[in-house]
Amino acid sequence: MNIKQAKEELANTLKAYLAKDELGNYLIPAVRQRPVLLMGPPGIGKTQIMEQIAAEEGVGLVAYTITHHTRQSAVGLPFIEKRTYGGQEFSVTEYTMSEILASVYELMERTGIKEGILFLDEINCVSETLAPMMLQFLQCKTFGNQKLPEGWLIAAAGNPPEYNKSVRDFDVVTLDRVKRIDVEENFAVWKEYARRQGLHGAVISYLDIKKENFYRIETTVDGIEFATARGWEDLSELILAYEKLGLRVDREVVGQYIQLPRIARDFTGYLELYYKYQRTYHVEDILGGKWAATAVSELRAAPFDEKLSVLSLLVSRLSEEAGRVRAQDALTELLHADLIAFKARLEEGAGAGAILFDLEQSRREAMARCAAAGQLDRERRALDQRELELLGRYRQNLLDGDICDEDAMNAVRTWFAAEVDGRKSAAQAAGRCFDHAFRYLEETFGDSQELVIFVTEITSGYDTSWFVEHFGCDAYFRHNKELLFDDSRRRIRAEIAAERAEN
Numbered sequence: 106m107n108i109k110q111a112k113e114e115l116a117n118t119l120k121a122y123l124a125k126d127e128l129g130n131y132l133i134p135a136v137r138q139r140p141v142l143l144m145g146p147p148g149i150g151k152t153q154i155m156e157q158i159a160a161e162e163g164v165g166l167v168a169y170t171i172t173h174h175t176r177q178s179a180v181g182l183p184f185i186e187k188r189t190y191g192g193q194e195f196s197v198t199e200y201t202m203s204e205i206l207a208s209v210y211e212l213m214e215r216t217g218i219k220e221g222i223l224f225l226d227e228i229n230c231v232s233e234t235l236a237p238m239m240l241q242f243l244q245c246k247t248f249g250n251q252k253l254p255e256g257w258l259i260a261a262a263g264n265p266p267e268y269n270k271s272v273r274d275f276d277v278v279t280l281d282r283v284k285r286i287d288v289e290e291n292f293a294v295w296k297e298y299a300r301r302q303g304l305h306g307a308v309i310s311y312l313d314i315k316k317e318n319f320y321r322i323e324t325t326v327d328g329i330e331f332a333t334a335r336g337w338e339d340l341s342e343l344i345l346a347y348e349k350l351g352l353r354v355d356r357e358v359v360g361q362y363i364q365l366p367r368i369a370r371d372f373t374g375y376l377e378l379y380y381k382y383q384r385t386y387h388v389e390d391i392l393g394g395k396w397a398a399t400a401v402s403e404l405r406a407a408p409f410d411e412k413l414s415v416l417s418l419l420v421s422r423l424s425e426e427a428g429r430v431r432a433q434d435a436l437t438e439l440l441h442a443d444l445i446a447f448k449a450r451l452e453e454g455a456g457a458g459a460i461l462f463d464l465e466q467s468r469r470e471a472m473a474r475c476a477a478a479g480q481l482d483r484e485r486r487a488l489d490q491r492e493l494e495l496l497g498r499y500r501q502n503l504l505d506g507d508i509c510d511e512d513a514m515n516a517v518r519t520w521f522a523a524e525v526d527g528r529k530s531a532a533q534a535a536g537r538c539f540d541h542a543f544r545y546l547e548e549t550f551g552d553s554q555e556l557v558i559f560v561t562e563i564t565s566g567y568d569t570s571w572f573v574e575h576f577g578c579d580a581y582f583r584h585n586k587e588l589l590f591d592d593s594r595r596r597i598r599a600e601i602a603a604e605r606a607e608n
Contacts, residue, residue, distance in 0.1 A: 106286065106287070106288060106289070107288070107289060107290075107291035107294045108145075108149055108150045108151070108154060108288055108290075108291065108294055108295070108298075109291075109294040109297070109298075111143060111145075111151075111154065111286050111288045112154040112157065112158060114286060115141055115143075115154065115155075115158060115260065115286070116158050116161070116162065118141055118258065118284065119158065119162060119164070119222065119258050120162070121133060122138045122256075122258050123164075123220055123256060131255065131256075135246070135255050138258070139282060139283050139284040140243050140246075140258075140259035140260065140261055140282075140283045140284065141258065141259070141260045141261070141283070141284045141286060142228070142243075142261050142262075142263070142283040142284065142285045142286065143260065143261070143262040143263070143286050143288055144262075144263055144264070144265060144285060144286070144287050144288065145262075145264070145265070145287060145288030145289060145290075146264065146265070146288075146289070146290055146320065146322070146333070147264050147333060147335070148320075148333030148334050148335030148336060149288060149289075149290045149295075149320070149333070149334050149335075150295070150298070150334060150335075151226070151262040151288065152168065152224070152226060152262070153298075155168065155222055155224045155260060156479060156482065157482075158222065159221065159222055159478065159479050159480050160475075160479075160480040160481070160482055160485070163218075163480065164218060164220050164221040164222060164478070164480075165209075165212045165213070165216060165218040165220065165221030165222070165478040165479065165480075166221055166222050166224065166478060166479030166480070167205075167208050167209050167212055167221065167222070167223050167224070167479070168224040168226065168479070169205055169208075169223075169224070169225055169226065170226045170227055171225050171226065171227055171228055171230070171231050171235070171239065184198075185197070185198060186198075203248035203251060205223070205225075205248070206248055206251055206253060209221070209223060209253065209254060209257060210254070212477065212478060213254070215474075215477050216474045216477050216478045217474070218474075218478050219254070219256055220256035220257065221256070221257055221258070221478070222257070222258050222260050223253065223257050223258070223259050223260070224260045224261070224262070225239075225259070225260070225261045225262070226261075226262050227262070227263060227264070228243075228261035228262060228263045229263035229264070229274075229275065230263070230264075240275070240279050242259075243259065243261065243279055243282060243283055244279060244282045246259065261283075290319065290320040290334065292312060292316050292319040292320075295319065295334050296309060296312070296313070296565070297565060297567070299337075299338070299341075300424060300565065300566045300567055300568070301567040301568075302338070303424065303425070303428065304337075304338060304341040305341040305344045305345055305421075306379070306417045306418055306420070306421030306422075307344065307375065307376050307379040307417075308337050308340065308341045308344070308372075309417060309421070310379070310413060310414050310416075310417030310418075311372055311375045311376075311379075312337065313413060313417065314375075314410050314413055314414075315371070318332060318368045318371070318372075319332070319334070319337070320332065320333055320334060321365055321368065323365060330364055330365040330366065331364055331365055332363045332364070332365045332368045332369075336362045336363050336364070337362075337363070339362055340359065340362035340363060343358070343362070344376075354373075354376060355373065356369060356370060356373040359372055359373045359376075375414075378411075378414065379414055379418070382411065382414050382415055382418060383418055385400075385403070386400050386403070386404060386415055386418070387400060388415075388418045388419060388422055389422075391419065391541060391542060391545045392419070392422055392423075392426075392538040392541055392542060393538075393541065394537065394540075394541040394544075396545055400545075401545070401548055401549045404549050405549050405550065412555055413558070416546075416555065416558060416559050416562065417562075419542050419546075419559070420559070420562045420563065420566060420569065422538070423535075423538060423539060423542060423563070423566075423569055424566050424567075424568045424569055425568075426531075426534065426535040426538050426572075427535055427566075427568035427569050427571065427572035428568040429531055429535070430528065430531045430532050430535050430572055430576070431568055431571055431572070432484075432487070432488065432491075433524070433527055433528040433531050434528055434575070435488055436488060436491055436492060436495075436524060436528075437521075437524050437525055437528050439488070439492045440492065440495060440521055440524055441521070443464055443492070443496065444517065444518065444521050446460075446464060447460055447461065447464065447514070447517060448514060450463075451510065451513065451514055456510055457503055457508070457510045457513035457514075457517075458500055458503055458504060461496055461497075461499055461500035461503070461517075462500060464496055465493055465496045465497060465500070468489065468492060468493055468496065469493060471489075472486070472489045472493075495520075495524070498520075499517055499520055502516070502520065503516065503517075532572075532576045535572060535576070536576055536577075536578065539572070539573075539578045539580070539581065540578070540579075540580060542559075543559075543578070543580035543581065543584070544580070546559055547580075552584075556584055557584075560581065560584045560585050563581060564585070
């Protein structure tokens, strides 16, 4: 299955393992809660889905790469304990708590979260001395005489032997005690994730054109050469950072991430073309509603790959605009909840400044707990930081303006209204960008396959589809309706043709 399906199956497994009966007992007893074993190529997102599930399900996450551990760190150090058996005293070997299990208990103590995922990466690459202990842990959920707490799902990941010479096979006894999920690379699924994470448009459009270069591992006379999903994502982050710093991404830089020289060279050349198209077609002018006739005629006559690149440029910029609106929308939702809490506390007689300070503290503590539990991704962190910044600003405004508690509600409501207005303004600006992009493409291509591709990209993009759903776009709905009508018409014609063939 692909990584998206694996994530869904893992999330469902977690829900099933954590489900309880009316007496508070787990529906599936701990002894029957098999560890999940994800087997698949390196760099396809096995670790990322663990982080996503922990955040989405509100559970803790403790992650370890097992190859970094020795038998002592995983199992614990031995010490001598005195025991009395049958009236006679004996020296018995005991063990300190496993570092891995201690991390689980530490997270529980620090965050108050009692359930979660213990993720063990590269499980089939452990050292020879540690291998028996890890197999015991998968089978019995214990290191020595210490057991993993109830409510914790063991998720392990490994690479098949064709990707790693140091892997060791699991025996039948172990495999019969795990829930094995085999994961394969899938560009279509990764592309959804890439749009959601805001990966660089050049990376997405290049792989759209040359899907065969998305994931490749080749053995050559010079050794193993490869391009992986992880490599493309990390390269995208670097390109975005370099662009902000005014730095150039050259062949050597690309090769540090895409370690298959032929693909690295090809992408470097494409990246230069991508920047050229950005300058030639003046994407910002198009989104602003102004474009020259040459921008229409040149794109209309351009090779298909060039058209796809320009479409990707437009979609990437629309995704950025829509993402800003979605972030502002999420911020206003958080601030609205803060406003309700602020009003309730004011009515109880608390001081306005003290209320805002308490809100800041509680939000900061919640943010720290989420970070400690592995639930805080970059987007959520940025959102929480903006909320904290505004709460602090409101409190300082009350102090600087010497605003009394009786007038504080109106003042805070006014400041909150400015954020609501900001959301409205951002949505209107993004809406104009959508309208201008559609108008430019209609003028350039008419009702051609390029418009179909563009509508499809808007539909599949996380931020763009969210924006259209919440704020609308007449041109999108018109073209999407026509596309659905054409699909239905083709389906009906195919059914009629099939019936005629049967007769």
